[in-house]
Amino acid sequence: MKVPFVNLGMQYDSLRGPINEAVQNVIDETAFIGGKFVSKFENEFAEEYGAKRCVSVANGTDAIYLSLRALGIGAGDEVITTSISWIATSEVISQTGAQPVFVDVEPDGLTIDVEKIEEKITPKTKAIIPVHLYGAPADMSRIVQICGKHNLYLIEDCAQAHFSTYHGQKVGTFGDIATFSFYPGKNLGAYGDGGAIITDDEDLADKVRMIAQHGSLVKHHHLVEGVNSRLDGIQAAILSVKLPHIHDWNRKRFEAGTYYIQQLREHGDKVKLPVIKDAHGHIFHVFCIRLESESVRDRIAHALSEAGIQNGIHYPTPLPLLKAYDRLGHVPEDFPVAYDACSRMLSLPMFPEITREQQDYVCQTLLGLL
Ligand SMILES: *Cc1c(COP(=O)(O)O)cnc(C)c1O
Numbered sequence: 001m002k003v004p005f006v007n008l009g010m011q012y013d014s015l016r017g018p019i020n021e022a023v024q025n026v027i028d029e030t031a032f033i034g035g036k037f038v039s040k041f042e043n044e045f046a047e048e049y050g051a052k053r054c055v056s057v058a059n060g061t062d063a064i065y066l067s068l069r070a071l072g073i074g075a076g077d078e079v080i081t082t083s084i085s086w087i088a089t090s091e092v093i094s095q096t097g098a099q100p101v102f103v104d105v106e107p108d109g110l111t112i113d114v115e116k117i118e119e120k121i122t123p124k125t126k127a128i129i130p131v132h133l134y135g136a137p138a139d140m141s142r143i144v145q146i147c148g149k150h151n152l153y154l155i156e157d158c159a160q161a162h163f164s165t166y167h168g169q170k171v172g173t174f175g176d177i178a179t180f181s182f183y184p185g186k187n188l189g190a191y192g193d194g195g196a197i198i199t200d201d202e203d204l205a206d207k208v209r210m211i212a213q214h215g216s217l218v219k220h221h222h223l224v225e226g227v228n229s230r231l232d233g234i235q236a237a238i239l240s241v242k243l244p245h246i247h248d249w250n251r252k253r254f255e256a257g258t259y260y261i262q263q264l265r266e267h268g269d270k271v272k273l274p275v276i277k278d279a280h281g282h283i284f285h286v287f288c289i290r291l292e293s294e295s296v297r298d299r300i301a302h303a304l305s306e307a308g309i310q311n312g313i314h315y316p317t318p319l320p321l322l323k324a325y326d327r328l329g330h331v332p333e334d335f336p337v338a339y340d341a342c343s344r345m346l347s348l349p350m351f352p353e354i355t356r357e358q359q360d361y362v363c364q365t366l367l368g369l370l
Contacts, residue, residue: 003349003358005310006185010353011249015241022237031233041236042196044243049163049172051198053205056231057212060159060181063195064129065092066229067155067177070207073098073126080120080152081129082112082138083318083338088181089131089157090319101125102320102328104335108275110288111138113337117146127153132161132171134274134314135187135253135285140166140174147175155179160285162188163246167278172198177208182231182239187253187285188246190235250283252352256359257284260348263363264289270370272344286314287350294343300369301346307365312347 012019022037031037038056046054057063073079075097081089083102093100101120106113112130128147130138147154154175158164162180164171172178180186182194199205210217215226231239261273272290276282291297297313304311318338320330332339348362 001358001361002308003310003354003362004351005312005347005349006351007353008184008189010351014353015245018241019238022241023234026233026237029233033230033232035233037233037237037240038231041231041240041243044240045196046198048243048246049170049198051173051178052200053202054196054198055205055208055212056194056196056236057208058195058229058231059193060157060179060183060186060195061088061092062212062227062229063179063181063197064089064155064157065095066208066211066227067179067197068092068096068098068127069211069226070204071127071153071155071176073153076124077126078122078124079127079129080112080117080125081319082131082133083320083335084110084133084315084342085131085157085319086159086315087319087322087324088159089129091324093129098126099124100319100325102318102325102330102335105338105341106139107337107341109133109136109138109277110338110341111136112143114139114142114146117143118150121146121150121152125150125152127155129155129157131157131159132164134288135161135164135250135283136274136276137161137164137166137171137278137281140169140171144174153177159183159186161283162186163250164283165278165281167281176201177204182235187250187283188239188242190231191238192232192235194231194235194239195229196231249352253284253350254282256350256352256354257282257287259356259359260287260363263359264366267367267370271366284350286312287348288314288345289348290341290344291346292344297344297346300366303369304362304365309362309365310349313342313345314347316342318342
């Protein structure tokens with residue numbers, strides 16, 4: 001049996017008619033850039049989220065970069081973020097001219113360790129970017145409290161967590177602004193690149209839009225130097241077709257996640273499983289387990305691939321230990337939890353349409369390899 005890591009084709013099959021029609025409509029109207037399909041999706045996403053404004057952009061990386069710029073963050077500033085994420089989260093901090101400051105992760109969910117944030121705050125600190133990793137929320141009540149106490153902006157990186165909740169409240173609604181990616185493999189994915197921010201702060205939304213449009217909201221009136229970052233009409237129209245299904249897909253991922261946990265729970269001494277802290281707060285963008293050691297992980301990853309089971313590592317190296325951050329001079333002991341987790345983690349196949357049969361095959365194969 002073959003088990004893919006994700007299966008975007010199955011999802012397309014279930015929506016083939018409406019998606020083809022949506023793409024055809026955009027072409028018929030030649031609404032390729034900007035226009036009604038883009039504003040329609042922005043309104044729908046903001047409404048579904050319960051946010052005042054949504055501004056669509058070219059991808060999830062730009063969404064974070066533009067949020068930082070719109071908040072006025074740049075040279076001389078420091079921005080605190082987590083040590084396990086995709087490099088997008090931290091590279092954009094440097095691109096504004098600010099310095100990323102990394103914090104180790106907590107051992108269960110591998111999101112930013114809230115107990116280690118305050119020791120990294122300096123007079124230069126301007127913002128915190130928590131990442132809701134793998135679809136599970138960071139510890140938002142503590143992060144909100146720290147931001148309030150130290151007067152810091154809060155930017156939530158929700159690229160892996162569309163509509164995930166923390167104590168019943170949607171992630172992305174805790175801070176000043178939240179960022180999303182619609183990369184095809186994300187829980188809500190386009191058929192190309194896409195991204196967005198949501199915020200309740202109208203001025204901030206306008207600033208993001210302005211910087212994303214070469215620094216102008218009014219044609220030829222460039223107030224600052226910006227960038228070119230926009231969602232195209234075809235992607236927006238596809239996202240509008242997919243949006244009504246996101247809760248159903250998230251629920252299916254949650255069910256698949258809990259099924260994996262049930263099947264593997266007895267072997268907890270050898271397989272560390274994701275912890276579900278809050279029912280339905282986890283939307284399992286990634287199902288990440290941890291094995292006994294790096295050599296066991298590498299052996300099992302290889303053997304699963306040989307058995308037709310695609311797998312991945314999210315992510316093999318903590319951000320601060322990547323070559324890109326040599327300048328910061330970090331060593332593994334600075335981030336012991338992240339360093340240990342990254343060396344042992346393995347992501348199993350996860351997508352809404354995964355069948356029990358496929359999951360049983362993954363679990364049996366995995367257990368046979370322990
Ligand atoms: C995917 C991702 C991004 C970047 O999104 P793109 O659309 O690929 O630019 C940022 N942060 C996290 C945590 C991600 O997983």
